[in-house]
Amino acid sequence: MYDALSRSRYRIGFKDFYVSNLILIETFQKLQKTIGYAETVSYYHTLLNGCKIVEINHAIVETAIHKKLGQMRNHNTGKPPFGLVDATSLVVMEQKKLLHILSFDGHFENVPLLRKINNPDTIPSNLLD
Numbered sequence: 320m321y322d323a324l325s326r327s328r329y330r331i332g333f334k335d336f337y338v339s340n341l342i343l344i345e346t347f348q349k350l351q352k353t354i355g356y357a358e359t360v361s362y363y364h365t366l367l368n369g370c371k372i373v374e375i376n377h378a379i380v381e382t383a384i385h386k387k388l389g390q391m392r393n394h395n396t397g398k399p400p401f402g403l404v405d406a407t408s409l410v411v412m413e414q415k416k417l418l419h420i421l422s423f424d425g426h427f428e429n430v431p432l433l434r435k436i437n438n439p440d441t442i443p444s445n446l447l448d
Contacts, residue, residue, distance in 0.1 A: 334369055335371075336371065337370065337373055338370040339407060339408060339411055340372060340374050341404045341407060343363065343367065347363050350362055380407060383407045384403070384406070388406050400429065401424070401427075418434055419436055420436065422435055
């Protein structure tokens, strides 16, 4: 997807992306399994040097636990629809007033007022040249 977005007519660049330190770790781990270590390190440095990095602190974690996971639990099972890392992403998005998330996780499709971008075809027209 990185290559596809790079080749697309995406108006904003990676310098406009917010990425948390936790997402960097998840991305590194996932990429390393699929494309290998050397190429993963290259992508990691591209993200690290090209994006706005958000450090997830205890306040963000506490907010994620109580305002995202706690409030979004399934009434029947008591389980939240996603994990803590994704909940911290939602907190950061709320703080930064971000409406779009670049993700392959299906559960983000059910978050109100959030637009998920998972391939170039899902990029909103207002973000294209």
